[in-house]
Amino acid sequence: MALRCLYKLALWAAAVFFAVVLAVCLVSVGPWSAMLAAAALAALFGVCRLVLPRLTERGARRAFWALFVLFALAAGAFAFAVRVEPAWDFGRVYHGALEITSSGAIRIDWQYFLESNNNFFLALVLAPVFIAGSLAGLSPLASGILFNLAAIDLSVLLLWAAARRRWGEKWALAAALACFCCAGLWLYGPIFYTDTLSMPFVSLDLYLAQRWSEGERPPWLAAALGLAAFLAFRLKPTAFCLYLALALLWLLRRGGALRAAALGLAVFAVCMAGWQVWLGHNPVLDTGPIEKYRLPPLHYVMMGLKNPGGYDEADHLASQALPDAAARTAHAKEEIARRLADYGPLGFLDHLRQKLAYTWADGSYFGGHKLGIDPVAPGALQQWVADTGAHWPAFQRLVNAQQLLICLGLAVCAFDQARRGEKADGLLWAALVALLGAGVFLLVWETRSRYLVGLLPLILCAAARGLGALPGLRPKK
16 A cells, blocks of 8 residues: 555656646746747647548658658758867866877876766777777767767667557657757757766666566566666766666566566666776776865755856865865855755745756757857857857747747646556656656756756657647547
């Protein structure tokens, strides 16, 4: 009885959370984006009533492949047209990987990689990519962009494969269409960083979980889930939320799925232990002074408490100036207590409102800001898609409208599944709980909406299912 209540409670919590997110984003983005979202919703009704009823399952599959090829080619052309000089964290990882390819070690910026060892992991991944690209006559920048585009395309493919096995060809096409139209996937094409490179492992977890639910349960499936969870976590911890939700789902439902949770977690734990051992004895990065330079978790909570909750240079420099992790922890505790006291109850609620708007509706999952870095070859397109461009405000209305539809879809999906209670779809339950967990985590942590990029396939799949639950939008078989 208690387990059934917990199952339902999680869905209602997700429904309330995404209803609040939708309300905050609706107020934040302004009337023009709201009207664009309403027009897009009306167009969706037209398509679903006129096109989808005439589309067969085979036709939906063919449509997917045709649109996927067009998306891959167009997104690739877009990425190379608006490519930028690597800067910020993206640039530091890029140059760290170049160092590894040339000298076999990171000799500059090593303090940064001690502070952010998920970015060190990415530098290790990119180094062989750059080497392979050079053998093919490609520059490191071109190699990185192609690797990133392959990761994005693979994410969409795995999402489509999971959706068609679970819900059929038309639902799979709907989820894929949401990906093809999403500004976040386009704008992140030239930015090969942990945000997008964690994305395939989220889609892979979704696909493997669907395979497990079909009844044939070889041990390799559970082991692969654990390995995908490890790779997702090492690149971007928010991408790990789906695996945690799947493990919780299996624990609640018991039965043979307990073996999947246990084996997957065992593989994850072994991989994590192996990484930590190697990290302490690797020849690429001197980790001896890691405790001297490590930023404690409370540092990121402290930064998250300064409106609107994003990265704060002053906070970062203040923490770095302290002698060790213990001093940084003590400083963060003092600042957290002071900021909470300064806010007071009403001020803290307003802080949470600002943070929700910043996380879920800042324009295009932060992609436009990334494209504001110095362009390799400035062009007219940059003026539209970079937040420093002359035409960015007009483009931002479009992507804000997309984000309103996404938030609407998530809220409707959560309410629809909560209404079904124990008959709710298990895979959607895991998706919604994962997104709820990530959303609550980002209310506490230092955040930018780019932390949701790795979860975009999951977000778009749940949003598509939610919009499809509206009368007149459900694809008919």
